Amino acid sequence: MALVLVRLKLALLRAALRQAKIEGIVGTVFALLVALAVGGTGAAFFATVRFVDDPVATDVTIAAFTVVFFVWLLGPIITAASDGTLPPEQLAPFPLTGRQLMPGLTLATVVGFGGLCTALVLLGAFAGLAPFGALAVVTVLALVAQLLTCAVFSRLLATLVSGAVRRRRGRDLALVIGPLLGLVVNIALQVLLRETFDPNDPQNADFETWRAVRPFLVTLPSGTPAIAAGLAREGNAAGAVSALVVAWAVVALGLKLWHIALERSLTTAGGGSAERRRKPRALFPWFVRFLPRSRVGAVAARELRLTWRDPRQRAAFFGSIFAPVLLIFSIRTLSSVDPGIVLLGIAPGMFIAIGSANLWGYDGRAAWTDAVASGDRGDDVIGKVVARAILAAVMSAAGIAGLAVRVGSAARVGEAVALAASAFGLVTGVAVVLAVRSPYPMPDSRTNVFSSGTTGQGFGQAGIALGLLFGSTLVIAPVGAALAYVDSSTGRAFVSIGALVAGFAVLGAGVRSASEYLRSHGPEVLENLVPDG
Amino acid sequence: MIAISLRGLTKRFGAKVAVAGIDLDVPVGSFFGLVGPNGAGKTTTLRMATGLLRPDGGSVTILDTDVWSAPSEAKAKIGVLPEDVPLFDRLTAWELLSYTGLLRSMPESTITERSHELLDVFGLTADAGSMVVDFSQGMRKKMGLACALLHAPRVLFLDEPFESVDPVSSRTIREVLRSFTASGGTIVFSSHVMETVQNLCDRVAIVHQGRIVASGAVDEVRGQGSLEDAFFSLVGVRPDASGRLAWLSSSSG
Numbered sequence: 024m025a026l027v028l029v030r031l032k033l034a035l036l037r038a039a040l041r042q043a044k045i046e047g048i049v050g051t052v053f054a055l056l057v058a059l060a061v062g063g064t065g066a067a068f069f070a071t072v073r074f075v076d077d078p079v080a081t082d083v084t085i086a087a088f089t090v091v092f093f094v095w096l097l098g099p100i101i102t103a104a105s106d107g108t109l110p111p112e113q114l115a116p117f118p119l120t121g122r123q124l125m126p127g128l129t130l131a132t133v134v135g136f137g138g139l140c141t142a143l144v145l146l147g148a149f150a151g152l153a154p155f156g157a158l159a160v161v162t163v164l165a166l167v168a169q170l171l172t173c174a175v176f177s178r179l180l181a182t183l184v185s186g187a188v189r190r191r192r193g194r195d196l197a198l199v200i201g202p203l204l205g206l207v208v209n210i211a212l213q214v215l216l217r218e219t220f221d222p223n224d225p226q227n228a229d230f231e232t233w234r235a236v237r238p239f240l241v242t243l244p245s246g247t248p249a250i251a252a253g254l255a256r257e258g259n260a261a262g263a264v265s266a267l268v269v270a271w272a273v274v275a276l277g278l279k280l281w282h283i284a285l286e287r288s289l290t291t292a293g294g295g296s297a298e299r300r301r302k303p304r305a306l307f308p309w310f311v312r313f314l315p316r317s318r319v320g321a322v323a324a325r326e327l328r329l330t331w332r333d334p335r336q337r338a339a340f341f342g343s344i345f346a347p348v349l350l351i352f353s354i355r356t357l358s359s360v361d362p363g364i365v366l367l368g369i370a371p372g373m374f375i376a377i378g379s380a381n382l383w384g385y386d387g388r389a390a391w392t393d394a395v396a397s398g399d400r401g402d403d404v405i406g407k408v409v410a411r412a413i414l415a416a417v418m419s420a421a422g423i424a425g426l427a428v429r430v431g432s433a434a435r436v437g438e439a440v441a442l443a444a445s446a447f448g449l450v451t452g453v454a455v456v457l458a459v460r461s462p463y464p465m466p467d468s469r470t471n472v473f474s475s476g477t478t479g480q481g482f483g484q485a486g487i488a489l490g491l492l493f494g495s496t497l498v499i500a501p502v503g504a505a506l507a508y509v510d511s512s513t514g515r516a517f518v519s520i521g522a523l524v525a526g527f528a529v530l531g532a533g534v535r536s537a538s539e540y541l542r543s544h545g546p547e548v549l550e551n552l553v554p555d556g
Numbered sequence: 557m558i559a560i561s562l563r564g565l566t567k568r569f570g571a572k573v574a575v576a577g578i579d580l581d582v583p584v585g586s587f588f589g590l591v592g593p594n595g596a597g598k599t600t601t602l603r604m605a606t607g608l609l610r611p612d613g614g615s616v617t618i619l620d621t622d623v624w625s626a627p628s629e630a631k632a633k634i635g636v637l638p639e640d641v642p643l644f645d646r647l648t649a650w651e652l653l654s655y656t657g658l659l660r661s662m663p664e665s666t667i668t669e670r671s672h673e674l675l676d677v678f679g680l681t682a683d684a685g686s687m688v689v690d691f692s693q694g695m696r697k698k699m700g701l702a703c704a705l706l707h708a709p710r711v712l713f714l715d716e717p718f719e720s721v722d723p724v725s726s727r728t729i730r731e732v733l734r735s736f737t738a739s740g741g742t743i744v745f746s747s748h749v750m751e752t753v754q755n756l757c758d759r760v761a762i763v764h765q766g767r768i769v770a771s772g773a774v775d776e777v778r779g780q781g782s783l784e785d786a787f788f789s790l791v792g793v794r795p796d797a798s799g800r801l802a803w804l805s806s807s808s809g
Contacts, residue, residue, distance in 0.1 A: 301648070303651075303685040392656070395634075
């Protein structure tokens with residue numbers, strides 16, 4: 024059965040590639056290149072472990088396996104670009120037991136660019152760790168266990184969060200726990216690096232903190248495969264085999280938990296069933312009562328309602344502010360008292376703007392509602408941008424205010440507000456044009472709210488977001504540096520005004536271009552959102 | 557007077573011809589059924605007629621307005637209920653009606669007044685504060701129809717409006733549609749349930765392989781037999797499963 028599901032996934036990937044438009048093909052090629060580059064670099068790094076002493080090699084393996092594990096665990100949540108080629112809900116009607124279904128789903132999860140990248144890294148690990156002789160078998164089994172651990176626990180977390188965000192109480196909890204977990208991991212990593220390596224003298228490393236953290240890392244699911252591989256290299260057969268048994272037991276436990284989570288997810292009512300028979304509420308939430316009662320206002324209000332109510336959009340929204348929150352809460356930022364740090368508060372708004380690159384993707388087939396209504400389609404573009412602007416304004420204001428309080432100075436608050444508005448305008452102006460010209464529908468999976476369809480599509484989405492991030496950072500970073508370090512307030516005022524004018528000019532041009540395209544190509548945009556024609 | 561006029565309408569998806577030159581006139585005030593097997597081109601025709609899918613050729617005129625040269629003006633005259641009713645279903649029923657009205661630039665007071673009445677007629681008042689995602693299929697269809705009627709269109713396009721709908725909801729929908737045509741409105745609806753079309757419609761067109769193979773008053777098209785008989789004789793397909801699938805009587809456990 025496992026092989027049947029793997030073959031099914033490969034067939035689905037082939038079919039998706041055959042039907043893919045240019046964005047899908049670019050996404051697939053991009054994914055392949057990223058997988059090869061990252062995997063190749065990781066493999067090369069791991070292969071060099073061959074030349075270090077045994078205890079150090081084990082420690083490096085534990086650290087590296089932990090990083091790989093957390094990338095698998097948090098990557099789909101942060102990027103909201105998880106592979107959804109083979110949704111478990113489509114297999115639910117078949118009489119498959121957990122023993123038949125779960126190994127197949129696990130292998131199918133590994134089949135993809137994430138699996139390819141990890142497999143390359145683990146090949147490098149084999150080159151760096153495998154001893155000569157029979158214990159090499161233990162190394163191979165430990166590396167396979169690590170790959171499966173990553174896949175199983177990644178999907179377990181995605182399934183748990185997907186189930187949770189569909190229910191009111193769960194979603195509040197899940198949305199706090201997710202960022203908190205990421206925050207803890209991020210801060211822990213920074214503390215570890217700072218305590219271990221002296222930035223002024225990298226050769227002078229102090230591993231005391233590492234020795235304190237190591238026992239915790241070993242207890243993570245990725246810990247025992249690392250220990251097994253390390254002990255096998257040291258020639259400790261009994262220890263290696265014991266660790267290997269534990270590692271495979273952890274995989275089995277993860278599979279069992281994933282199966283339970285999947286069954287709960289598939290058999291629990293979604294949506295807001297607990298919210299039925301509520302008193303009718305106005306379309307406009309209380310905080311946007313000022314919006315005009317027009318097409319623009321209606322679209323903006325709908326977007327704001329759905330950003331919170333649609334589990335996929337909620338997950339994507341929190342994913343988009345995840346990285347900037349990490350940036351703001353990094354040790355380096357929080358330990359600085361430089362007023363220029365306040366400028367980092369623009370990050371949440373910028374990431375929300377980057378999310379505008381697929382503004383119609385969540386509308387999917389429901390987009391006909393707007394298309395069939397008389398009126399100016401350009402208003403739909405403006406309404407969506409207004410909603411994004413409100414979200415970005417709130418999140419950026421919170422970031423800027425929080426950092427201003429932290430550094431105890433409001434010296435750069437005005438500049439930060441101007442830069443935030445400018446960055447939002449610049450990024451949204453580009454993103455909104457991409458959004459109408461190459462929209463792609465986001466699947467609505469009960470078991471994976473982070474699903475972005477097939478592997479290539481997910482990477483295509485991430486690729487567009489990364490491209491926007493790098494491109495806009497290249498433009499905005501020098502402006503931010505000028506605002507942070509120019510002493511003259513007049514000079515900073517000129518830079519702020521210039522940035523604002525440039526940002527709004529790009530936003531205006533982008534909105535005009537997108538509106539014109541939507542007016543003249545409404546049916547084509549709709550067709551892209553209804554792929555079955 | 558003609559409410560809807562289709563001339564030489566064609567659409568091709570890759571190598572497949574979905575609609576192969578349809579000419580059709582629907583008189584004002586008629587209840588017009590578009591019937592045909594799955595894949596005949598009914599939905600594609602309706603999507604092109606409502607401005608949702610660009611035709612490869614031909615024209616569509618609704619109450620003297622060309623859909624593809626004056627889309628906004630044409631869309632103001634029509635209401636649409638697509639198959640499966642994909643809606644912004646994380647909005648509540650009340651929010652969805654407000655949204656639909658504001659999209660069409662209706663005054664808020666009119667939206668409120670009509671929404672109350674529509675929800676009452678469709679038996680959805682108690683669910684006005686519920687999200688549409690929690691609705692049954694019948695409730696979704698009624699909700700979709702309420703949205704389609706909110707701006708008082710003169711022409712309604714309905715794609716399989718009775719599919720997956722329970723008898724109670726089906727009856728409500730029929731009554732609303734009958735009163736709509738009685739007030740001078742025109743309805744075009746697609747279906748592959750011949751009995752429904754025969755009972756409801758005064759005019760019908762049978763679509764097969766992207767072409768209209770018969771069109772006219774229901775009584776003319778069906779002749780002495782039922783509409784289903786006429787349909788099978790025109791389409792030339794009669795399923796015959798007798799003697800086959802004998803293995804269905806054995807259980808595989």
